[in-house]
Amino acid sequence: MTExxxxxxxxxxxxxxxxxxxxxxxxxxxDIGKLGGxxxxxxxxxxRFGPQRVIDxxxxxxxxxxxxxxxxxxxxxxVAEIQFDGFIYPAFDQIVAQVAKLRYRSQGRxxxxxxxxxxxxxxxxxxxxxxxxxxxxxxxxxxLRVVTASTPQEAYSTLRAAIQxxxxxxxxxxxxxxxxxxxxxxxxxxxxxxxxxxxxxxDVTIAAYGPTVDTALRAAVAAADEGIEVEVIDLRSISPxxxxxxxxxxxxxxxxxxxxxxxxxxSVSSELIASxxxxxxxxxxxxxxxxxxxxxxxxxSAVEHDYLxxxxxxxxxxxxxxxxxxxRTDLDYSALTTGAAR
Amino acid sequence: xxxxxxxxxPELAAGLDGPLTVxxxxxxxxPSELLDPHLRDIxxxxxxxxxxxxxxxxxxxxxxxxLTRQGQLVLWPPLLGQEAAQVGPARALGEQxxxxxxxxxxxxxxxxxxxxxxxxxxxxxxxxxxxxPREIRMAPSQIIIGAQTLHGVGYAMAAKMDGADEVALxxxxxxxxxxxxxxxxxxxxxxxxxxxxxxxxxxxxxISEPVHVQSGVPLALRPTGFGIPxxxxxxxxxxAMHAAARIAFDRARAGDGPTFIxxxxxxxxxHTTTDDPKRYRDEAEVEAWIAKDPIDRVERALERMGAxxxxxxxxxxxxxxxxxxxxxxxxxxxxxxxxxxxxDNVYAQPxxxxxxxxxxxxxxxxxxxxxx
Numbered sequence: 001m002t003e004x005x006x007x008x009x010x011x012x013x014x015x016x017x018x019x020x021x022x023x024x025x026x027x028x029x030x031d032i033g034k035l036g037g038x039x040x041x042x043x044x045x046x047x048r049f050g051p052q053r054v055i056d057x058x059x060x061x062x063x064x065x066x067x068x069x070x071x072x073x074x075x076x077x078x079v080a081e082i083q084f085d086g087f088i089y090p091a092f093d094q095i096v097a098q099v100a101k102l103r104y105r106s107q108g109r110x111x112x113x114x115x116x117x118x119x120x121x122x123x124x125x126x127x128x129x130x131x132x133x134x135x136x137x138x139x140x141x142x143x144l145r146v147v148t149a150s151t152p153q154e155a156y157s158t159l160r161a162a163i164q165x166x167x168x169x170x171x172x173x174x175x176x177x178x179x180x181x182x183x184x185x186x187x188x189x190x191x192x193x194x195x196x197x198x199x200x201x202x203d204v205t206i207a208a209y210g211p212t213v214d215t216a217l218r219a220a221v222a223a224a225d226e227g228i229e230v231e232v233i234d235l236r237s238i239s240p241x242x243x244x245x246x247x248x249x250x251x252x253x254x255x256x257x258x259x260x261x262x263x264x265x266x267s268v269s270s271e272l273i274a275s276x277x278x279x280x281x282x283x284x285x286x287x288x289x290x291x292x293x294x295x296x297x298x299x300x301s302a303v304e305h306d307y308l309x310x311x312x313x314x315x316x317x318x319x320x321x322x323x324x325x326x327x328r329t330d331l332d333y334s335a336l337t338t339g340a341a342r
Numbered sequence: 343x344x345x346x347x348x349x350x351x352p353e354l355a356a357g358l359d360g361p362l363t364v365x366x367x368x369x370x371x372x373p374s375e376l377l378d379p380h381l382r383d384i385x386x387x388x389x390x391x392x393x394x395x396x397x398x399x400x401x402x403x404x405x406x407x408x409l410t411r412q413g414q415l416v417l418w419p420p421l422l423g424q425e426a427a428q429v430g431p432a433r434a435l436g437e438q439x440x441x442x443x444x445x446x447x448x449x450x451x452x453x454x455x456x457x458x459x460x461x462x463x464x465x466x467x468x469x470x471x472x473x474x475p476r477e478i479r480m481a482p483s484q485i486i487i488g489a490q491t492l493h494g495v496g497y498a499m500a501a502k503m504d505g506a507d508e509v510a511l512x513x514x515x516x517x518x519x520x521x522x523x524x525x526x527x528x529x530x531x532x533x534x535x536x537x538x539x540x541x542x543x544x545x546x547x548x549i550s551e552p553v554h555v556q557s558g559v560p561l562a563l564r565p566t567g568f569g570i571p572x573x574x575x576x577x578x579x580x581x582a583m584h585a586a587a588r589i590a591f592d593r594a595r596a597g598d599g600p601t602f603i604x605x606x607x608x609x610x611x612x613h614t615t616t617d618d619p620k621r622y623r624d625e626a627e628v629e630a631w632i633a634k635d636p637i638d639r640v641e642r643a644l645e646r647m648g649a650x651x652x653x654x655x656x657x658x659x660x661x662x663x664x665x666x667x668x669x670x671x672x673x674x675x676x677x678x679x680x681x682x683x684x685x686d687n688v689y690a691q692p693x694x695x696x697x698x699x700x701x702x703x704x705x706x707x708x709x710x711x712x713x714x
Contacts, residue, residue: 038616
């Protein structure tokens with residue numbers, strides 16, 4: 001049986017069903033109780049499950065994660081909310097130096113079945129620190145699973161799996177898509193590792209995750225008008241990366257475009273393209289391309305649409321992989337005069 | 343062997359029995375042994391100036407709120423109700439001092455001399471800073487809760503090393519007192535006896551969370567555990583706030599180290615224009631604080647002093663309207679950033695990698711424009 005839910009409501013349902021199904025699950029975060037979260041994602045949960053299980057925390061991100069570690073020692077499954085992507089950094093030590101390493105340090109005797117929910121990404125016209133994509137910092141850290149969602153169904157199914165997992169999971173929710181609707185079947189609980197092929201095609205593979213999956217699907221539709229078949233892969237998990245699914249696709253298409261909102265430098269696209277080069281080099285018919293945020297801080301949102309991957313930037317990258325005329329065809333890089341390194 | 347750990351010394355904190363007040367709600371002047379010596383020069387003229395400042399700050403705030411509702415600004419965190427908590431200390435600052443504040447310090451920004459044309463740009467999402475920090479000696483507004491307190495302490499430590507007659511004022515909310523950064527700032531300020539003033543504007547709410555989620559004791563008691571003297575002050579009493587700030591600045595300038603001021607006040611509006619406070623607090627509570635309005639009581643005090651209130655009000659209104667007009671025009675005519683600026687000011691020395699991205703972005707933009 002399916003129901004039509006917004007992505008925010010799908011997250012809410014996954015939290016409610018997890019709280020209902022396991023009395024060791026509890027939620028902790030800033031403003032998640034009476035207010036229902038700044039995006040209303042936890043709306044009604046404190047009323048339903050009580051302030052002992054849906055905890056309005058003091059304003060201290062490091063403490064939210066640090067105390068969740070202590071609770072995990074006692075067997076609780078804490079779902080911690082970090083209110084915005086850009087607010088996660090005070091908790092960085094607790095996440096990368098503590099949560100990520102406890103299983104390893106204890107020779108497997110201590111589990112950290114913690115889920116850290118983080119609304120991420122831009123295109124919401126907001127102010128500083130509210131539109132960032134910090135996932136690569138965490139993907140770089142062994143011991144953490146880092147997953148994303150692109151649709152209400154994915155949000156529901158992936159979050160359920162994250163909460164059930166005995167590993168710590170960072171769950172990045174595309175806040176710009178919170179109010180998009182989709183069909184949700186609540187009997188589906190996903191694994192945390194496999195990518196999804198969400199559109200099939202023979203010419204070019206686009207790998208995306210979170211908010212850029214929708215853009216990639218629109219690019220596939222637009223490219224089809226020109227007779228180009230684009231295969232779209234929703235990576236879902238960005239750590240670990242399901243390289244197998246991408247390699248299998250690239251073996252058929254020979255062309256790869258990777259897109260995300262985070263900057264390109266030392267990012268998910270860096271890792272994915274390196275892995276594909278290692279394993280499918282002979283199948284590549286063109287250099288892989290990427291369409292990402294630029295290597296700058298997130299800009300004032302008045303110009304965020306120039307910064308973010310867009311349909312046209314994706315189509316331009318598709319054209320580059322196919323050797324079709326594109327924005328860089330006549331670009332004269334000799335105009336570059338800055339810096340010593342070439 | 344037993345170790346005796348001394349309890350926080352309440353003697354270090356004034357106002358724990360009730361916030362320090364010198365202006366009663368009806369405008370009567372209440373005696374205060376602690377504050378009075380620092381208010382001797384405040385005559386009718388000086389109080390009128392503080393009054394006009396508060397009226398202007400409120401007008402800026404309400405104008406910005408309205409502009410946000412009209413879609414001219416993308417977001418606004420209102421300070422309605424906190425005018426005295428900002429104007430009192432802002433008027434105690436020396437020109438050479440620095441302010442390290444949060445995102446709700448419009449009163450400080452205005453009184454430090456922020457250009458309204460630039461100020462409007464931040465809330466239009468045209469820029470990340472609404473002023474030149476070096477020009478008005480105020481760091482860019484800080485969204486990350488409490489982070490600026492460490493910057494204030496560091497600035498003060500540096501000023502002390504340089505032997506400069508400068509004080510850093512760092513201002514933050516009640517919620518921020520739970521952050522590690524703020525507690526670490528207190529440790530450092532105490533250890534290095536930095537010439538810094540901590541101004542906690544306790545407006546009772548961190549978005550939806552009432553202050554008791556952050557603390558089971560008055561916030562002014564907290565710093566005493568770090569050895570920092572503290573005052574709990576009626577944050578809706580501009581004179582009490584002004585005097586407390588003068589005490590704190592005097593201590594800093596005299597080499598006596600940091601001081602903490604808790605301004606007990608109230609955020610009458612939402613956290614920001616996207617917030618809905620009806621979900622977490624009663625209207626009756628707001629009404630009770632409207633009765634403690636910081637501007638009304640100064641009007642009454644001026645009346646008692648025999649001021650020609652008709653003239654004072656008229657003058658304040660003219661100046662407030664002028665400011666509102668200036669701000670509205672700034673908001674309406676602000677020049678949006680161009681996309682190419684995304685690549686500016688990332689590094690002192692632009693990198694080749696980033697300049698390459700700039701070039702590619704330009705080429706992409708012209709290809710799209712060419713296709714149109």
